[in-house]
Every structure is written in structure tokens, then in C-alpha cells.
Amino acid sequence: MGQKIYMNKGAMLINMKELILKITDKVLKGEDITYEESLDLINIDDNNMEILEYLFQGANKIREKFMGKKVDLCTIINAKSGMCSEDCKFCAQSSHYNTDVKKYNLLDYDEILKRAKEMEKAGAHRFSLVTSGKGIKGKEFDKLLDIYKRLNRDTNLKLCASHGVISYEQVLKLKESGVSMYHHNIETCKDYYQEICTTHSYEERIQTIKNVINAGMDICCGGIIGLGESLEDRVKMAFEIKELGVKSIPINVLNPIKGTPLEDKEILHPFEILKTMAVYRYIIPDSYIRYAGGRMAIKDKQNIGFKAGVNAALVGNYLTTIGSDINKDKKMILCEGLEI
Numbered sequence: 001m002g003q004k005i006y007m008n009k010g011a012m013l014i015n016m017k018e019l020i021l022k023i024t025d026k027v028l029k030g031e032d033i034t035y036e037e038s039l040d041l042i043n044i045d046d047n048n049m050e051i052l053e054y055l056f057q058g059a060n061k062i063r064e065k066f067m068g069k070k071v072d073l074c075t076i077i078n079a080k081s082g083m084c085s086e087d088c089k090f091c092a093q094s095s096h097y098n099t100d101v102k103k104y105n106l107l108d109y110d111e112i113l114k115r116a117k118e119m120e121k122a123g124a125h126r127f128s129l130v131t132s133g134k135g136i137k138g139k140e141f142d143k144l145l146d147i148y149k150r151l152n153r154d155t156n157l158k159l160c161a162s163h164g165v166i167s168y169e170q171v172l173k174l175k176e177s178g179v180s181m182y183h184h185n186i187e188t189c190k191d192y193y194q195e196i197c198t199t200h201s202y203e204e205r206i207q208t209i210k211n212v213i214n215a216g217m218d219i220c221c222g223g224i225i226g227l228g229e230s231l232e233d234r235v236k237m238a239f240e241i242k243e244l245g246v247k248s249i250p251i252n253v254l255n256p257i258k259g260t261p262l263e264d265k266e267i268l269h270p271f272e273i274l275k276t277m278a279v280y281r282y283i284i285p286d287s288y289i290r291y292a293g294g295r296m297a298i299k300d301k302q303n304i305g306f307k308a309g310v311n312a313a314l315v316g317n318y319l320t321t322i323g324s325d326i327n328k329d330k331k332m333i334l335c336e337g338l339e340i
Contacts, residue, residue, distance in 0.1 A: 016044070017054050023282065024058035028065055033282050038235045042279045046271040059278035059309030066286040069339045072248075072312040073326070074126035074160065074290075075119040080106045084132040086199045088187070089261040090224060090254055093132040099259035106131065106140055109147050116155050122326045123340060124315060127151070128160035128183060134200060135165040145177045152178030160220065165200065165208050171215035181248065182212045183220040189236035192229045209244055221246045222292065225276055226254035226268040234276055238283040247287045250314060251277055253294030270298045274305055281309030288312035306336040 023037050044051050082103030084093045092101040116127045129144065136144065141163075148159055161174055162183035171182065186205050187193065193202040212219045221244060223237050241249055253273055256265045273295075281289050290312035291305060298305065313333075315326040330340055 016051050020051070020054045020058055024061060027058075027062050027282055027285055035235065035239060038238070038279060038283055039232065041282060042231045042235055042276065044275060046269055046275060049271075052271060052275060055275065055278050056304065056308035059281040060307050062281050062285045063289075063309045063311050067288070067311050069337070070311070071306070071333050071338050071340055072126070072288050072290070073124050073315050073329070073340065074128065074312070075124040075316040075326070076128045076130050076160075076162070076314065077107070077112060077115045078132075079112060079129040080104070080131035080133070080136075082132055084134070086134050086197065088197045090196065090227060090257070092257040092260060094260070097259045097261070099257055106143060109150060112147060113151065113154055116151055116157060119316060119326070120155050120157050122316075123330055124326065125158060126160050126181070127155070127157040128162055128181075130162040130183075131164070133164055136163045141170065141173075145173055148174065148177040148179050165204055166211060168211040168215055171212050171217055175215060175217050179217070181218040181220050183250075184208050184212070185221055185223050185250070185252075186237065186240060187223045188227055188229055189223075189233045189240055191236060192227070192233045195229075196227055206244075209246075213245065218248065219244070219246055220248035220250060220290075222248075222250035222252065222290065224252040224254055224294075225273065226265060226294070226297075227262065228265060235279070235283070238280050242284045246284070248290060248312065249280060249284060249287050250290040250292035250312075251280065252292040253297045255294040255297070267294075267297045270301045273298050274301065274308055277305055277310055278308045290314060303332050303336055306333055306338055311338070 019040060023033060027033055041055060044055060082093050082101050083095055085095060087094055087096045092099040112129065119127055151159055159179045160181040160183055161179045184205060188196055190202050209219055209221055221241055225234055253268055254262060254265055256263050277289055289310050291310055292314045295302065313329055315329050333340055
């Protein structure tokens with residue numbers, strides 16, 4: 001457990017500022033933050049803006065040193081929706097729950113290309129097909145390979161893929177088809193995983209990530225916060241992601257979906273979300289910390305994230321929820337002194 005520092009006294013407030021400055025200087029020198037130090041940071045009171053500002057400034061300095069000013073923009077298309085066999089408690093696409101999600105099989109190429117062209121014209125850097133289900137095989141997988149080959153020919157976008165659990169051999173085929181990055185979240189830390197999914201294991205997710213890495217493809221791997229996990233669980237997830245060597249980390253915020261087991265969860269406070277993302281920057285300084293699904297919960301404070309360690313964003317709409325306007329995102333990023 002991290003050092004307990006109470007902020008109702010002036011001396012303790014000074015101590016907390018000094019601790020943040022000390023940890024920031026340590027990370028800037030190329031040293032790793034410890035688990036205990038991470039707990040100290042993530043336990044900062046969300047309402048203490050004076051201390052949070054120190055944390056955000058430190059995360060911004062770390063981002064500046066290790067990643068520069070460039071912001072990576074990616075977008076997705078829900079290429080196959082609903083009818084998923086898995087019981088992830090947060091997901092509208094699970095067949096275990098009664099939700100209003102649209103259900104359809106793999107989209108045709110023309111519809112996918114139209115979306116890709118729109119996003120390319122709007123300024124996105126990456127485009128990913130996302131399909132529901134534990135994995136995808138057979139003729140459907142072959143159809144995906146053909147789609148990626150054609151997208152690689154017909155656009156200048158970097159192509160990403162998100163198709164669940166996948167084998168080493170499948171990764172190689174995706175790579176040959178022009179895919180440069182595979183997305184597969186661990187969702188939460190190992191200790192909390194059984195609380196959100198029972199139909200497949202944390203270990204299966206890790207094996208997929210290792211298959212991607214072993215095949216020489218970049219991996220995008222993050223998780224969801226606000227599932228009911230503790231702050232300690234969030235820090236554990238960050239260290240587990242770091243151990244995998246991940247350099248693109250989407251941090252999703254639970255958007256409770258009616259009909260799912262988590263429908264009654266309260267949406268996290270904007271500053272709790274921003275604080276979590278800043279701490280992830282401390283833990284994994286040389287990575288893309290990415291705004292992802294559910295970031296609308298941050299409301300009108302999203303610009304603060306780009307001054308607190310965030311340097312990537314999933315733009316446009318998400319899988320089953322409304323997302324952000326890419327032109328507004330670009331304007332916000334540029335206004336904060338970053339580059340696209």
C-alpha cells in the first residue's frame with residue numbers, strides 16, 4: 001500500500017507536492033516508478049485541484065520528453081455487431097444480455113471503404129475493423145483478409161484490426177494483408193478479471209497479445225476503468241500492460257449499458273478519469289496514452305487530458321455508443337499546443 005498522505009494540513013500538502021516533484025524527476029531521468037509510488041499518486045483526492053495540477057504538469061513533462069508533441073488519431077468501424085458468445089459484463093454485444101444493440105454480420109467492402117475514406121479525409125491516421133465475438137475463423141476470416149488488402153490499396157491509412165482471440169498464424173496472415181497493428185485489451189487486471197468475464201480467461205487474452213508480438217506486429221492494448229475495480233486494480237492493470245511492452249494504450253471509461261450486469265454503475269467523475277490517465281503516463285512514459293470509448297464522461301474537460309499526459313485519441317463514433325467529432329478534436333488538440 002502506498003504512503004498515506006492526508007491533505008487537510010498545510011505541511012502535508014507541501015509533502016504531497018514534494019513527493020509528486022520527486023517522482024516526476026525520477027521518471028524524467030529514465031527510472032521506473034514503483035507500484036507503491038503509483039498508489040500514492042492515484043490516491044490523490046479528486047477534489048484537490050492544487051495537487052492534481054502538480055500531477056498533471058508532471059505527466060505533461062513526461063509526455064513531452066518521451067513522446068514529443070505528436071498526437072495519434074485512430075478511428076474504428078463496427079464491422080460485425082452483436083451475437084457474441086462471451087459474457088463480458090460491460091458489453092452491449094453479448095448474447096447473454098438483452099440490449100438494443102444492432103445485430104449484423106460482416107459488412108460489405110463498399111460500406112467499409114466509404115467509412116475509411118471519410119475518416120482519411122477528416123485527418124485520421126489509423127483505421128480499424130472491429131468484429132464482435134470471441135474470435136473469427138474460416139471463410140469470414142478470409143473475407144477480412146481480402147478487405148484489408150483492398151483497403152491497403154485504396155487508402156493511405158495505417159490499418160489496424162480487432163477480432164478477438166487470434167492465433168499466431170492468423171496474425172501472420174493479417175500482417176501479409178497490410179495490417180500494422182492489432183488491438184486486444186486485457187480489460188482489467190488479472191486479479192479482477194473473473195468479476196467481469198467467465199467465458200474466457202485472462203490468460204487467453206495474454207496469449208493473443210503474445211501471438212501478435214511474436215509475429216512482429218504492433219499491439220494496442222488497454223482496458224476499461226469504472227467497472228467496479230479498486231484504484232489498486234487500475235494500477236495493477238497498468239503494470240501488467242507495461243510488462244507486455246505495449247506502446248499504444250487505450251483507456252476506456254465504462255458507459256453503463258441498459259440490460260448489462262453493469263447498467264447501474266455510476267459513471268466516473270471527470271477528474272478521476274484524468275487522474276488515472278496521468279498516472280498511466282507516469283507508469284508507462286514512452287507510450288501512446290489514448291482517449292477511447294466512454295471519454296465523453298470527461299465532458300468539457302477533455303482538453304485537460306492533452307495537458308496531462310494524453311497523446312492519442314480514438315475519434316468518431318465507437319462500437320455501440322456515440323463518440324466525438326474529429327474536427328472538434330483536432331481543434332482542441334492544436335489549441336493545447338500539440339500537433340496532429
